Amino acid sequence: MAFVRTVSGDIDPSEMGVTYAHDHIYCIPQLWKEKGDTDLLLDSPEASQAELELFAKAGGRTIYDATAIDYGRDVGTVKRIAEAAGVQVIATAGFNKAIMWPGKMPGKGMTFNQWIASQSRDALARHVVAEVTEGMDGTDVRGGVVKFGTGYNTMNESEIKILLAVLDAHKETGAPIHSHTELGTMALEQLDLVKAEGVDPARLTIAHLDRNPDPWLHRKVAETGVFFSFDGITRVKYYSEDVRTRCILDLVRWGHEDQIMVGGDIARRTMFASYGEGGLGMGFILEKWKPRFIEEAGEAGFDGEKLVHKFFVENPQRAFAFAG
Known part of the structure; x- marks a missing residue:
């Protein structure tokens, strides 16, 4: 029987409710801390809990927290504040991307780069499997997704080794897979390896493809059956919001509405609205973006209400379920 693994235990997919497909809740990335980039340090449990409460107030029920160990994961804190806020959180096993690997690997006395280089593919797979079956960060909180990532138009030797190890962990555990793409690049190259390893692309969600709004690329990726995480909402530094809507509606026109999910990243x-910086916060997508999308979809001849129900409720139930 299929199930979804949250930080508080396994649930039936039907219990997920409205779901964000990619976000970060509480994390202190070692590399950014060393570099003094305080904007990237989500280090207040109180403020992060307040954000989860905003999400719940807006109608949200479940969040996929894409924070892996190399991005300063702390599942003990996330579990505590998620339960206090009444939000279900899916945690991440595996790794993010090589740009984070000059940071120190917790408990290993070396950098991620050094540790990954010292490990075989099988040993790395054992590590990820243990995060899914035993626990993470010195707790019994288990990962609900296995993750890998690649760089901007690059995929180095260590990232390939991690990718293959994560696919091995998926094969053993049945955990759903998530991938980071830097600015939406390398998705087809990732999929080449996924298919070469005999893994069904429909078990994978690819993040950040909306940062590369290339219709041909999106069509080719979608044809494999993979899920899309549209998670760049509000980043008008890349392009205006209507471009993302066009990308989503193009996928719907091509018959891929069952592969689309939405998150805030x-x-x-x-x-955040609760860190004292005046940000839009975790309620924004449901409160502001969702009605806008429904209106724009309607203007384009689609049933926007039906589509957002698929994106936030129906599709995550399949994307985040362990293989039965």
Whole structure:
């Protein structure tokens, strides 16, 4: 029987409710801390809990927290504040991307780069499997998704080794897979490896493809059956919001509405409403973006209410379920 693994235990997919497909809740990335980039330090449990409460107030029920160990994961704190806020959180096993690996690997006395180089593919897979089956960060909180990532138009040797190890962990545990793409690049290259390893792309969600709004690329990726995480909402520094809507509606026109999910990827204090920086916060997508999308979809001849129910409720139930 399929199930979804949250920080508080396994649930039936039907219990997920309205779901954000990619966010960050509480994390202190070692590399950013060393560099003094305080905007990327989500280090207040109280403020992060307040954000979860905003999400719940807006109608949200479940969040996929895409924070891996190399991005300063702390599942003990996340579990505590999630339960206090009444929000279900899915935690991440695996790794993010090589740009984070000059940071120190917790408990290993070396950098992530050094530790990954010292490990075989099988040993790395054992590490990820243990995060899913035993627990993470010195707790019994288990990961509900296995993750890998690649760089901007690059995929180095260590990232490939991690990718293959994460796929091995997926095969053993049945955990759903999530991938980071830097500015939406390398998705097809990731999928080449996924398919070469005999893994069904429908078990994978690819993040950040909306930062590369290329219709041909999106169509080719979608044809594999993979899920999309549209998670760049409000980043008008890349392009205006209507471009993302066009990308989503193009996928719907091509018959891929069952592969679309939405998240905020809030990873900066200035993006939160509760960190004192005046950001839009975790309620914004449901309160402001969702009605806008419904209106724009209607203007384009689609049933926007039906589509957002798929994006926030129906599709996550399949994307985040362990293989039965």
